[in-house]
Amino acid sequence: MRRSAIIACSAVLSAALVSCSSPASQGEQDPAGKQEKPGFLTVADEGLTGRGALTVQLDYDSVEADGLNPQTASSARSWMLGSLVYEPLVTIGPGFEIKPLLAASWRQPTPTTYVFTLREGAAFSNGRAVTADDAAGSLRRLLDSKGPYVGQLGPVKTVSASAPGEVTVELAKPYTPFLAALANTPAAVLPMKEIEDGSLDLTKEMLGSGPYTVKEHRQDRGWTFVKNPEYRDADRVHVEELKVDIVPQEAARLAAVRNGTSGFAFFNNVDSIDQLSGTRNAKVVNQNNSDFYYLIQNSRNPKSPLADQKIRFALNSALDRQQMADVALGGQARPTGVTPVVLPGACDPADLPAARAAGEAKAALKAAGAENLTLRLAVYTSEPALGQIAQVIQQQYAAVGVTVTIEKLDDSTYGERIFAPKADFDMAIGWFAGYVDAAMVSRWWNPVVAGFSAGFIGDDKELDKLIDSASAQPAGDAREKTLRQVCERVDTNAEMLPLVTRPGAVGLRTDRVSPTLHANEGFGNILRNITDFTLPAAK
Numbered sequence: 001m002r003r004s005a006i007i008a009c010s011a012v013l014s015a016a017l018v019s020c021s022s023p024a025s026q027g028e029q030d031p032a033g034k035q036e037k038p039g040f041l042t043v044a045d046e047g048l049t050g051r052g053a054l055t056v057q058l059d060y061d062s063v064e065a066d067g068l069n070p071q072t073a074s075s076a077r078s079w080m081l082g083s084l085v086y087e088p089l090v091t092i093g094p095g096f097e098i099k100p101l102l103a104a105s106w107r108q109p110t111p112t113t114y115v116f117t118l119r120e121g122a123a124f125s126n127g128r129a130v131t132a133d134d135a136a137g138s139l140r141r142l143l144d145s146k147g148p149y150v151g152q153l154g155p156v157k158t159v160s161a162s163a164p165g166e167v168t169v170e171l172a173k174p175y176t177p178f179l180a181a182l183a184n185t186p187a188a189v190l191p192m193k194e195i196e197d198g199s200l201d202l203t204k205e206m207l208g209s210g211p212y213t214v215k216e217h218r219q220d221r222g223w224t225f226v227k228n229p230e231y232r233d234a235d236r237v238h239v240e241e242l243k244v245d246i247v248p249q250e251a252a253r254l255a256a257v258r259n260g261t262s263g264f265a266f267f268n269n270v271d272s273i274d275q276l277s278g279t280r281n282a283k284v285v286n287q288n289n290s291d292f293y294y295l296i297q298n299s300r301n302p303k304s305p306l307a308d309q310k311i312r313f314a315l316n317s318a319l320d321r322q323q324m325a326d327v328a329l330g331g332q333a334r335p336t337g338v339t340p341v342v343l344p345g346a347c348d349p350a351d352l353p354a355a356r357a358a359g360e361a362k363a364a365l366k367a368a369g370a371e372n373l374t375l376r377l378a379v380y381t382s383e384p385a386l387g388q389i390a391q392v393i394q395q396q397y398a399a400v401g402v403t404v405t406i407e408k409l410d411d412s413t414y415g416e417r418i419f420a421p422k423a424d425f426d427m428a429i430g431w432f433a434g435y436v437d438a439a440m441v442s443r444w445w446n447p448v449v450a451g452f453s454a455g456f457i458g459d460d461k462e463l464d465k466l467i468d469s470a471s472a473q474p475a476g477d478a479r480e481k482t483l484r485q486v487c488e489r490v491d492t493n494a495e496m497l498p499l500v501t502r503p504g505a506v507g508l509r510t511d512r513v514s515p516t517l518h519a520n521e522g523f524g525n526i527l528r529n530i531t532d533f534t535l536p537a538a539k
Helices: 002-020 076-083 132-144 148-152 178-182 192-196 250-259 270-276 309-317 321-328 361-367 384-398 411-418 441-445 461-472 477-493
Strands: 040-042 052-058 090-092 098-100 103-110 113-118 156-163 166-171 212-218 222-227 239-246 264-267 282-289 292-297 374-380 403-409 427-432 496-501 504-509
Touching: 040 282, 052 250, 090 178, 098 103, 113 132, 132 148, 132 156, 132 166, 132 192, 148 441, 250 264, 250 270, 250 504, 270 282, 292 309, 292 384, 309 361, 309 477, 321 384, 321 496, 374 384, 374 411, 384 403, 384 427, 403 411, 411 427, 441 461, 441 477, 461 477, 477 496
Parallel strands: 052 239, 052 264, 374 403, 374 427
Antiparallel strands: 090 098, 103 113, 113 166, 156 166, 212 222, 222 239, 264 504, 282 504, 292 427, 292 496
16 A cells, blocks of 8 residues: 555665665556546536535645735635636646636637626626626726736736627737636636625635625635526536635545545645555545646755855756655655646656756765755645645755755744744745646746745746746746756756645545546636536435
C-alpha cells in the first residue's frame, strides 16, 4: 500500500532515495488522467432518474478575510464554493477551452475588443433578470477592488453595457489570457442593483444566477446549498440539496466514503487513497491539475546566503523533481516549470538550466563560498504533501552538503511569516492554482502585479517584460518561445521555483452519485459539472 511504501521510503531516504522511486500499486485507483471518454474522467449516467441530496466532504472551508465576497476570493476552495452560486460570462471545457456560460456568445472585432451577448432567460435567485449593467458593473467593480485576482484580468481599458444584453470590453493592448481569466468566480456577474442600493452585503450573503442558493453556512463546519428555483436549467439539476461537510482529517473522509455517509470527497494525500481499495461501490479518480507546488528561496534578506543568485541556482540544480513526484506523491505528479506542464504551450522542465546543471550543485556551492549551509524550510500542516515534499528536498540538499531544518506551522502562522512585507524565513513550500492559460500563473512572478510575493522575490524587469510579451502574443511558435524564456529566467533566478504538479483525487460512491468530471482542471473545481451529476433512484 502507498502509505507503508512512503513511510518506508522516509526512513531510508538518507541512504538511498533512488530506491524509493517506483510508483505504488494502483489498487482500485485510476491513474492520473485515465479517461472514460475523451476529456472526461467520468460521465454521469443519464439513465439515472433519482433526485435528492448529495453529501460532499472537503478538507477545508473558504478562508477569506473578506467573508463571502467572490471578487476578493484568493483560494481555489472559495472559487469552487462560490461557483455554486455565482456565474462568470464564460467557463472552461474539458480540454481547457473557453465555453459560453452567462454569455451565450462573444465576438472579437479587433485584437483588443470583446463583445459579449448575454444568455436569455438568466436571472438571479431573487427573480430579477441578469442585465448588461450587472455584467459591466461587476467587471468595473472587480477592477476597482484590491482583490488579488485583478492582476489576472490584464490591461482592461473600459467596460460598458453597449446595448441591451450586450457588454463590450476594450483592452489597452492585446492580452491572450483575457477570456481564460474571465472564467473564474472572482469575475462572476453580480447583482449590481442590489449591491448599489445597499440591500445586499456581498461579504455576508450570496445572491447569484448559478444553480444553487445558500441555505446554511457554519464556518469550518459545513454548507447546505439548495437548488435555485430561478436557475434557467433548474429542471435539469438532479442534486436538489448539496451538503458540503468540512472534514479536515483525511482518514475521516475516507471512512465516510467507505460507509456511504459521503458520496463524493476530495483527497490531497495520495498515500491514503489506496485505503479505499476493496471498498464496494467506491472509486477514486485523479484529475490532471494545472496546480503545482513551488519552493520559495527567500532572496530579500540581505544577511541570508540565499540573497546570492549563484547559491540559489546551485541549490535549484540539486533538486530532482521526478524523484520528488515519485517519492512524495506516489508517482501521481509531474515535474513542471512556471508554465504548468499540463497546459498547451508549456515549457519542458527537463530542458531548463538547472536540470542541465544537475550534478554540479556541490561544486557550484563551493565556488560560491557556500559550503556547510544550514537553512530553515517552512511548510503548513493542513496539506500533508508539503511535509512529504520537504523531506525529499531535505535529503536532496543534504547530498550537496546543505542541512535543512523543516518547520511545520499552522496555516495562520505560515501566512503571517511567509507573506509579511519583511518575510522571516529562508525557504517555504506552497502551491498555486495553475489556471488554464500557460502565461497566467507566471504573473505571480512579477511582485508588483502579485503583491503577496514582494517580501521574498525581487522585481526582475527583464522577466516582467517576458511575462507581458507572452501574455500579448497569440498562440503559436513565437509565444511558446517566449514562454520558454520565461521558464528559463524563473529557473535561473531561483527565487520561487515550480516543483511538481499537485494531484487532485476524488473518491466517490457509485451507489450514491454518478458525476461528470473533466480530465483536466485549472481552478481546482471538482464541482464544476454539478448540474450534470445524476443520482440513483431511491429504493
